[in-house]
Amino acid sequence: MTVQFTKASLQDQTVGHIAATLPGASAIFRNFKIDFCCGGDVTLDMAAKDLGLDVFVIEQALSALESDELPASTNLSSGELTEYIQSRFHDTHRREIPELILLARKVEAVHRDNPKVPAGVATLLKEMEGELEVHMKKEELILFPAMRWADTTLDAPISQMRYDHTDHGVYLQRLAELTDNFTLPEGACRSWQALYAGLAKLTEDLQDHIHLENNVLFPRFETV
Template sequence: MTVQITNPSLQDQTVGVIATSLPGAAAIFRKFKIDFCCHGDVTLDRAAKDLGLDADFVEQALSELKTDDLPGLTKLSSGDLTEYIQSRFHDIHRREIPELILLARKVEAVHRENPKVPAGTAVLLKELERELEGHMKKEDLILFPAMRWSDTTLDAPISQMRKDHADLGVYLQRLADLTDNFTLPEGACRSWQALYIGLSKLNEDLREEIHLENNVLFPRFETV
């Protein structure tokens, strides 16, 4: 079924709300490089203008979305959603990032003479890993349990988490810049291919996780 968006104020809604309420909108935003996770509180009109895009054009793309792939995550209880985030994202980051660091070290060493080598990726990933681990621990040990035990507002800790997310978004942007948006050079070896596939997945996963937290989970516990 095609969604006909007749609401004339869609461009006045925030991209975070649109990504949450309109199935498939997240993919459209990724295509246009609209940051709906770390900067989800920006209106569609503003986000389009900031990127030099025609907001009507983006709205048209959103209006052609289909509703068949509703993920259902927004309907989960907070307890189930936090458990989903931990198993689908936190556990997987902890497993995959160390492997990516090893792979990046290898590619950087073997291809150090290649002008396209993403020099500095391993160091950047190590910094990202440290920041992300500190952030996930706060969610795993303090914030998420608090969300399971009560429905009181948690404005102060959530505000800190949102700041952490913005910082993590900067790391992801630096990774994309280093790798020419995860674009492989001609004749890249298998390790290089595996590295960019893994980095691209990390980028997608972390942005999806931040989107779920910022735009679906956190608003349930905020007063503003």
């Protein structure tokens, strides 16, 4: 999901709208102590002024969320590709999943009587976060360094990583089921909107991440 904003359009949009439509924006607003939920009807420009903040600094942080396109990955060396995967995907998952857990806990608690409440999403995300962390550590500490420096067959560890990726796909499937494919109910609050926008981005990121590893990086080191 690529969301394009210009500086001018961001300043003039309400923080509630930005939080609901730009995945990851809620975490940035939280860092700047900008109230995007109850006080979300003010423009970014006004919200920044009220807090004595420089709106351009906030815009810069928001712009960094706009996911860059996948690089022409087949042209990258394996060292460059593994570094790209770590910074673009591993770091992003680590930054965004904790925020999604907070949002999910909030939505589940505040709207527990709503029949559409995505009950269980926070627990599922927490479990997924743990599984992903173990998996990414194995790649960062063992597999990726081996790809950069070692001259050995990597079929066995790659096979394990592919197996893990299948499990990650099951998590994504369960997230989609629990949220009815991220379909918001009528009148959903901004936190609920931000949660589903963030979950949709997580899904897209993780799919791109697994695609790069399974279909571009791993085949370079497989003999079977």
